Structure formats: C-alpha cells, structure tokens
Amino acid sequence: AQKVTQAQTEISVVEKEDVTLDCVYETRDTTYYLFWYKQPPSGELVFLIRRNSFDEQNEISGRYSWNFQKSTSSFNFTITASQVVDSAVYFCALRSAGGTSYGKLTFGQGTILTVHP
Amino acid sequence: DVKVTQSSRYLVKRTGEKVFLECVQDMDHENMFWYRQDPGLGLRLIYFSYDVKMKEKGDIPEGYSVSREKKERFSLILESASTNQTSMYLCASSLPPPGMGTEAFFGQGTRLTVV
Numbered sequence: 001a002q003k004v005t006q007a008q009t010e011i012s013v014v015e016k017e018d019v020t021l022d023c024v025y026e027t028r029d030t031t032y033y034l035f036w037y038k039q040p041p042s043g044e045l046v047f048l049i050r051r052n053s054f055d056e057q058n059e060i061s062g063r064y065s066w067n068f069q070k071s072t073s074s075f076n077f078t079i080t081a082s083q084v085v086d087s088a089v090y091f092c093a094l095r096s097a098g099g100t101s102y103g104k105l106t107f108g109q110g111t112i113l114t115v116h117p
Numbered sequence: 118d119v120k121v122t123q124s125s126r127y128l129v130k131r132t133g134e135k136v137f138l139e140c141v142q143d144m145d146h147e148n149m150f151w152y153r154q155d156p157g158l159g160l161r162l163i164y165f166s167y168d169v170k171m172k173e174k175g176d177i178p179e180g181y182s183v184s185r186e187k188k189e190r191f192s193l194i195l196e197s198a199s200t201n202q203t204s205m206y207l208c209a210s211s212l213p214p215p216g217m218g219t220e221a222f223f224g225q226g227t228r229l230t231v232v
Binding site for chain 2: 043091105107
C-alpha cells in the first residue's frame with residue numbers, strides 16, 4: 001500500500017515570508033514518482049513538479065524549490081518570498097511505477113496556504 | 118494545449134438516481150483516473166483505468182462503477198446516488214509509468230450535490 005501524508009492542514013503567512021510545505025510518503029516500490037500540484041481558488045489542479053525515485057537532486061524554479069530526501073521519505077516544497085498569488089491548496093502525490101500498485105496515483109490531504117498582504 | 122473535459126461543472130441529483138459523470142481527454146493517454154475531493158481528506162482515488170476496457174479499484178470504490186469503452190472517454194457511474202456521495206469529482210489522465218510524462222492532467226471538476 002502507498003500513502004502520502006501532509007501533516008500541515010493550513011498555513012498562514014504574511015507576504016514576503018518563506019514557507020515550507022511538508023510531504024512524507026510510504027511505498028514498498030523501488031521505482032516511483034513524486035509530484036506537487038497547486039489548486040488555486042478556481043479549482044483546477046495545476047502540475048508543478050515531478051521527481052523520480054532515482055533522482056534526489058533538489059530543484060529550484062524561480063521562488064519555488066523542492067527538497068527530495070529518500071532517507072527520510074520526504075519531498076518538501078519551499079516558497080521563497082511568498083506572494084498573495086501563492087494562496088492555494090497544495091497537494092503532494094506519489095505514483096507507483098512497479099509492484100502491485102503499478103500506475104496508482106495517491107494524493108495527500110492537501111495544505112491550504114494563505115498569504116496575507 | 119492538453120485537455121481533460123468533464124461534461125458538467127455542477128450537478129444536482131436526487132437520492133436513488135443513477136448518475137453518470139463523463140470525462141474526455143484529447144491527449145491519447147492510456148491511463149485515466151476518477152477522484153473525489155472532500156475538505157480535509159484530499160483527493161481519494163475511486164477507480165483508475167490502464168487502457169480501454171481495463172479498470173482497477175482505487176481506495177474508495179464502494180457505490181461506484183466505471184466504464185471505458187473508448188480510449189478518450191472514462192465514465193464514472195453512481196449506481197444509486199446517496200447524500201454521502203455529495204462531493205467534488207475530478208477526472209485525470211496521464212501516460213503510464215515509467216518515463217517522462219507520468220504526471221496527471223486534470224479536468225475542471227464536477228460538483229455533485231445529492232438531495
């Protein structure tokens with residue numbers, strides 16, 4: 001069975017603060033993919049990043065950065081100098097690429113991020 | 118531009134009705150998914166399909182069935198709608214793993230209310 005846990009239900013910050021969203025996952029598979037999605041108030045999920053289990057390089061894209069640590073089964077997401085437009089629900093997800101859960105895509109509970117001006 | 122289209126944005130149905138939620142994708146993706154989204158519970162997988170006529174139960178399949186007769190279309194069926202099936206339903210499609218393009222693309226969602 002695979003599982004994704006986002007322990008932070010809601011986070012509230014003031015504009016320009018840095019914020020980190022935590023994601024911890026469980027899987028028995030050796031090959032898998034991790035994702036982050038953003039769901040703005042309009043409702044449609046927007047893909048942000050994909051990481052495969054063999055690639056532990058951290059990634060930075062503008063104000064966004066991701067830290068993948070296989071040793072702790074974590075894939076955390078940091079927004080630097082947050083802006084009001086970053087207010088959304090953020091989901092972490094895990095996709096199996098082998099084993100009995102092949103192809104299954106499992107999401108965490110989501111973290112509601114509110115950035116105040 | 119990639120597209121996953123759900124047939125309705127809002128639906129109101131009566132308890133006991135048979136309900137069909139339709140989803141169409143234009144990306145020639147083999148894999149398609151149905152989720153429901155409820156506050157505090159995230160997205161929970163109802164069913165997914167590897168390919169035409171192939172389906173796999175997700176984490177909460179009870180009370181639902183699916184149909185995939187054509188590659189581009191994946192239908193979710195509520196056999197006898199109940200009030201606890203009031204929710205936001207999200208359809209998604211993707212290429213199968215491994216490799217690039219394993220991320221899922223989502224439709225705009227259908228908010229279903231069962232009264």
